[in-house]
Amino acid sequence: MSKIDRRALIAVAGLALAAPELGHAQESGKPQDAAAPKPEAKGVTHTLARYVVNARFEDLPETVRREATRTFLNWVGVAIGGSHHETLDVAVSALAPFSGPPQAGLFGRTERFDIMNAAFLNGVSSHIFDYDDTHLKTVIHPAGPVASAILAYAEMHPVSGRDFLNALVLGIETECRIGNAVYPNHYDIGWHITGTAGVFGAAAAAGKLMGLTEQQMVFALGLAASQPVGLRESFGSMNKSFNPGRAAANGLFAAILAAKGFTSSDGMIEAKRGWANTVSTKQDYREITEGLGTRYESLLNTYKPFACGIVMHPAIDAAIQLRDEQHLKPDQIARVDLKVHPLVLELTGKTAPQFGLEGKFSIFHAVAVALVEGAAGEKQFSDRAVRDPVVVALREKVVPVVTPGIAAAQVDMTVTLKDGRTLHRRIEHAIGSVERPMTDAALERKFTDLADGVLPEAQARRVMALCWSLETLGDAADVTRAGVAQA
Incomplete structure (x- = not known):
């Protein structure tokens, strides 16, 4: 099979970062009439299940395997980095008294839990920093639900790196295709699509490793459909990272039950009262069934250079560029005007964040801290950063305005200085996008920065090397064993 170029694939698809227009277009080119009867769809769940069950590692293009490896490396890095956040401390403390046998480890920590809780x-x-991978077509964070589920399973039931990588790709394919079918309407209603679609990816990937039959995989997908998790109202709180974590556990739960013959409907995705019709006003089942094995959503995955909501990345990129080029100081700046897409204010419109997690959803804070500190890593979205008087003063000068013609991947920034000069920067594609992807070296620097203070440098480098060599590992769980903290 020939290699697939990621940029060419995006050009064909006509993608724009998280743009709502993507999902509203119908085959006729006209908006869907909500009152018109919808043709009954059949066989969608079975078609997807059949593909997952029969897909072989040998059939994966080299480009897909490579991108999945980069996805895995990035995911392990953010999981290590977030392992001692207050959110994890609370969750570990809350769940420890109820955990079953110590079957699986946690990155960056010494505790062991049963595989459901470990997932x-x-x-x-992996999601608490909002620093994980992003499928820009749907804003799904693909790795969290899938990798968390199958790596926990792999500690209890050893699997090769090749089988693990194949399952990871299939899980990502499953969740993103299902997400494509309902985005953006599903997301617009208020669902957190990483959780609601991610549970399917976790179930499919875990089911693949368990060797489910087609009928069992149909049941696993059906049980996943019965467990949608995540609402956008949770953004800015610990609850947001709960969603991919719960999707991982729920998907693993679904596959385990299906493996023992626990049944579900055969059409839980597409049936009249199934998942897609219940949670969305848009259903495009072609996104799920067409091009299986030839069109890979894994190639559309991206990695964040900034630890916050993806729609703020163009503005952060512009702010850092202007700061560094002009050697700007905060006391020089009178006003910062931004022309933005509606999603920017819808998703990141918090004007006065009080905590670091809220800062990740504040375009005002993100631009201000980027101009003050010249960075937007995890340290810039800490409680310290959002309360810094210099940052607070500058964010009050940030003026974002929704502007026709500005895509979600773009920003138009004008910085007015107190001496009357104006500085301008327009970003078409931010660093970290498919058009300007993070290099392998940049991913390694990100990994190292996230592991700093959590694992010794030599240990972090060992984990990173295992991630890069995932395809050749005899036991994929070697990555987890290398990445836990030493007692």
């Missing part, structure tokens, strides 16, 4: 906790850890 949940690693999923929370």
Whole structure:
């Protein structure tokens, strides 16, 4: 099979970062009439299940395997980095008295939990910084639900790196295709699509490693459909990272039950009263069934250079560029005007964040801290940063305005200085996008920064090397064993 170029694939798809227009277009090119009867869909769940069950590692293009490896490396790094956040401390303390046998470890920590709770906790850890991978077409964070589920399972039932990587790709394919079918309407209603679609990815990937039959995989997907988790109202709180963690555990739960013959409907995705029709006013089942094995959503995955909501990245990129080029100081700045897409204020419109997690959803804070500190890593979205008097003063000068013609991947920034000069920067594609991807070296620097203070440098480098060599590992769980803290 020939290699697939990520940029060419995006050009064909006509993608723009998280743009609502993507999902509203119908085959006729006209908006869907909500009152018109919808043709009954059949066989969607079975078609997807059949593909997952039969898909072989040998059939994966090299480009897909490579991107999945980068996805895994990035996910392990953010899971290690988030492992000692207050959110994890609270969750570990709350769940420890109820955990079953110590079957699986947690990145960056010494505790061991049963695989269901380990999947949940690693999923929370990997998302708490909002620094994980992003499928820009749907704003799904693909790795959290899938990798958390199957790595926990792999500690109890050893699997090769090849089988693990294949399951990871299939899980990502499953969740993103299902997400494509209902985005953006599903997201607009208020669902957190990483949780609601992620549970399908976790179930499919875990079911693949368990060797489920097609009918069992249909049941696993059906049980996943019965467990949608995550609302956008949770953004800015610990609850947001709960969603991918719970999706991981729920998907693993679904696969385990299905493996023992626990039944579900055969059409839980597409049936009249199934998942897609219940949680969304848009259903495009072609996104799920067409191009299986030839069109890979993994190639559309991206990695964040900034630890916050993806729609703020263009503005942060512009702010850092202007700061560094002009050697700007906060006391020089009179006003910062931004022309932005509606999603920016809808998702990141918090004007006065009080905590670091809230800062991740404040365009005002993100621009101000980028101009003050020249960075937007985890330290810039800490409680310290959002309360810094210099940052607070500058964020009051940030004026974002929703502007027609500005795509979600773009920003138009004008910085007015107190001496009357104006500085301008327009970003078409921020660093970290598919058009300007993070290099392998940049991903390694991100990993190292996240592991700093959590694992010794030599240990972090060992984990990183295992991630890069995932495809050749005899036991994929070697990554977890290398990444836990030493007692």
